[in-house]
Amino acid sequence: xxxxxxxxxxxxxxxxxxxxxxxxxxxxxxxxxxxxxxxxxxxxxxxxxxxxxxxxxxxxxxxxxxxxxxxxxxxxxxxxxxxxxxxxxxxxxxxxxxxxxxxxxxxxxxxxxxxxxxxxxxxxxxxxxxxxxxxxxxxxxxxxxxxxxxxxxxxxxxxxxxxxxxxxxxxxxxxxxxxxxxxxxxxxxxxxx
Amino acid sequence: xxxxxxxxxxxxxxxxxxxxxxxxxxxxxxxxxxxxxxxxxxxxxxxxxxxxxxxxxxxxxxxxxxxxxxxxxxxxxxxxxxxxxxxxxxxxxxxxxxxxxxxxxxxxxxxxxxxxxxxxxxxxxxxxxxxxxxxxxxxxxxxxxxxxxxxxxxxxxxxxxxxxxxxxxxxxxxxxxxxxxxxxxxxxxxxxx
Numbered sequence: 001x002x003x004x005x006x007x008x009x010x011x012x013x014x015x016x017x018x019x020x021x022x023x024x025x026x027x028x029x030x031x032x033x034x035x036x037x038x039x040x041x042x043x044x045x046x047x048x049x050x051x052x053x054x055x056x057x058x059x060x061x062x063x064x065x066x067x068x069x070x071x072x073x074x075x076x077x078x079x080x081x082x083x084x085x086x087x088x089x090x091x092x093x094x095x096x097x098x099x100x101x102x103x104x105x106x107x108x109x110x111x112x113x114x115x116x117x118x119x120x121x122x123x124x125x126x127x128x129x130x131x132x133x134x135x136x137x138x139x140x141x142x143x144x145x146x147x148x149x150x151x152x153x154x155x156x157x158x159x160x161x162x163x164x165x166x167x168x169x170x171x172x173x174x175x176x177x178x179x180x181x182x183x184x185x186x187x188x189x190x191x192x193x
Numbered sequence: 194x195x196x197x198x199x200x201x202x203x204x205x206x207x208x209x210x211x212x213x214x215x216x217x218x219x220x221x222x223x224x225x226x227x228x229x230x231x232x233x234x235x236x237x238x239x240x241x242x243x244x245x246x247x248x249x250x251x252x253x254x255x256x257x258x259x260x261x262x263x264x265x266x267x268x269x270x271x272x273x274x275x276x277x278x279x280x281x282x283x284x285x286x287x288x289x290x291x292x293x294x295x296x297x298x299x300x301x302x303x304x305x306x307x308x309x310x311x312x313x314x315x316x317x318x319x320x321x322x323x324x325x326x327x328x329x330x331x332x333x334x335x336x337x338x339x340x341x342x343x344x345x346x347x348x349x350x351x352x353x354x355x356x357x358x359x360x361x362x363x364x365x366x367x368x369x370x371x372x373x374x375x376x377x378x379x380x381x382x383x384x385x386x
Binding site for chain 2: 031035058059062075110113
């Protein structure tokens with residue numbers, strides 16, 4: 001997605017060896033117009049797939065996911081990273097290890113929102129090691145639903161997340177794919193949409 | 194907001210004495226169409242106020258906030274409840290006590306996103322004790338920005354959050370106001386919009 005790549009080059013900040021900070025338009029301050037266009041591109045990519053639900057994980061995935069859901073005209077569900085006193089019913093969970101935070105957390109979705117008839121598009125802001133998306137795939141599979149694809153806003157293609165998800169038999173659609181960071185410069189490889 | 198009240202009566206679940214669970218359309222699964230209409234009502238209420246930023250707090254506030262930002266044509270910022278390794282610059286923080294979770298957490302916004310010229314509309318999903326919104330007002334005031342109003346999707350009017358915010362001199366606009374729960378029934382009082 002050309003517009004997204006241009007925006008990353010304009011507003012992204014590279015921290016250290018492998019951290020890209022995009023808090024100006026995605027992870028802290030959010031540009032609704034860009035999110036709307038991102039949602040439309042994901043919806044176009046999966047227009048023929050019969051998607052019935054969009055699933056993401058709190059919090060940065062919510063904005064691109066809600067616009068994807070709108071463009072596909074289906075509900076959006078965001079998985080919870082933290083336990084909540086109102087989650088009392090049947091809950092599906094998966095353990096997710098975060099390499100950046102070095103902690104394991106339990107990600108959960110209420111089972112009533114996923115059925116055997118659901119075809120799910122997962123949306124997330126970043127793909128690095130793929131652990132969050134892997135956890136979501138595990139939960140959705142537990143529910144008997146089908147994961148049709150994973151839509152990623154920014155993929156760090158030098159990490160192995162894409163391989164992890166493809167090894168699970170799931171298609172990955174990334175709108176920007178970062179090949180590497182070289183001398184404070186960011187190089188893209190060809191994106192999926 | 195009639196449409197919202199009807200939806201709460203149809204899909205809300207009352208747990209115990211004072212918990213309303215609306216995970217079917219707001220706090221877990223999200224109905225984009227209702228969120229869009231909610232965003233439009235908030236934008237109409239503050240159309241003449243010169244709003245330059247919408248601020249919310251992760252995670253359930255994000256969907257109504259992004260559609261409010263869209264309808265007002267301004268950026269949305271979501272405050273963070275948890276520390277993040279990419280937040281390295283000037284950060285404004287406030288301590289927020291959660292009565293339901295009985296923990297104090299630090300809420301933060303990067304200072305670069307708020308300036309003395311900003312007029313801010315805060316959006317949140319629930320107003321109960323008002324501690325989260327109070328923390329956001331403190332942060333926004335630290336930045337020298339003006340809080341024009343607080344837009345709330347569902348207010349528990351039998352708790353003192355509204356009074357806390359009005360005592361800080363801030364206007365509260367709630368789309369549904371719950372007067373009480375009586376014998377498993379929910380009673381509304383007149384909403385602000």
